[in-house]
Amino acid sequence: xxxxxxxxxxxAWPPRGNQRDRVLARRLLVxxxxxxxxxxxxxxxxxxxxxxxxxxxxxxxxxxxxxxxxAARFSSxxxxxxxxxVLVGAPIxxxxxGRAVKRFLREHREELAAKHWAFFSVGLSVIAEGGxxxxxxxLKRYLDAVGVRPTRTEFxxxxxxxxxxxxxxxxxxxxxxxxxGGDTDTSRDYEYTNWDAVSVFARDFARELGPAPExxxxxxxxxxxxxxxxxxxxxx
Ligand SMILES: Cc1cc2nc3c(=O)[nH]c(=O)nc-3n(C[C@H](O)[C@H](O)[C@H](O)COP(=O)(O)O)c2cc1C
Numbered sequence: 269x270x271x272x273x274x275x276x277x278x279x280a281w282p283p284r285g286n287q288r289d290r291v292l293a294r295r296l297l298v299x300x301x302x303x304x305x306x307x308x309x310x311x312x313x314x315x316x317x318x319x320x321x322x323x324x325x326x327x328x329x330x331x332x333x334x335x336x337x338x339a340a341r342f343s344s345x346x347x348x349x350x351x352x353x354v355l356v357g358a359p360i361x362x363x364x365x366g367r368a369v370k371r372f373l374r375e376h377r378e379e380l381a382a383k384h385w386a387f388f389s390v391g392l393s394v395i396a397e398g399g400x401x402x403x404x405x406x407l408k409r410y411l412d413a414v415g416v417r418p419t420r421t422e423f424x425x426x427x428x429x430x431x432x433x434x435x436x437x438x439x440x441x442x443x444x445x446x447x448x449g450g451d452t453d454t455s456r457d458y459e460y461t462n463w464d465a466v467s468v469f470a471r472d473f474a475r476e477l478g479p480a481p482e483x484x485x486x487x488x489x490x491x492x493x494x495x496x497x498x499x500x501x502x503x504x
Contacts, residue, residue, distance in 0.1 A: 305334045306354045307323055307335070307357070308339050309336075309356070313427070313432045315359065315426050316359045319424055320357050323470040326466070330470075338368070339371065353385060357390060360390070360393070365406075370410070373414045377416050385419055386421065386469075386473050388424060389407055389422070391425070395425045400423065403423055420476070424462070424466060424469075430455070438454050442454050
């Protein structure tokens, strides 16, 4: 149900005002609590795509409108104006996150600086002892190199997809994993992602979008102080 105060805010449709007001007004007309969200990701072996789709499905269940796109396919020159918030995800491979996402982040650096946006990392080091710190450092280096600072970061354990690797990668991965006492049957894949944690992350991210629309303050010109000062915020 749209409250009278919400309808009053939408009375001047189509709204003039700034972008935030336009987004807000559209959101109120469709569903008072609905946000329009973009999930952009890269993947080499397919697992980050599954994480991105799980995030999108969770957000849709919460009543939000979600577009999912690969960083490589998200059209160059397309603006992020129509999205209230953005989630960007990539696998860590060889200690870094790849070019497609870097290009996306570079192109949208200014727009992202004014948005609530998250970076989710998918990798295997996070399940090894001390690996979480290395992954955090790698992500910080990557984001600093682009000059972006997400309002939230998250680290998910990924998958060992032996059946998708070429023989050399399969051999090398098995050797690395064996040294750490991990799963070495290369005739199958192993998945380590905690899907409940992915759902919690998605829901928390959407809830951080702000107060209920009827009590939204005037559009902030700078990022709210409650967003972490460090690009690498504490997470599960
Ligand atoms: C060649 C290769 C290199 C990898 N390098 C790293 C790494 O540096 N750090 C890490 O935490 N995980 C690493 N991983 C694990 C991947 O991040 C993990 O398998 C992830 O789920 C892959 O995501 P994707 O299926 O979306 O490509 C590597 C995996 C492969 C196959």
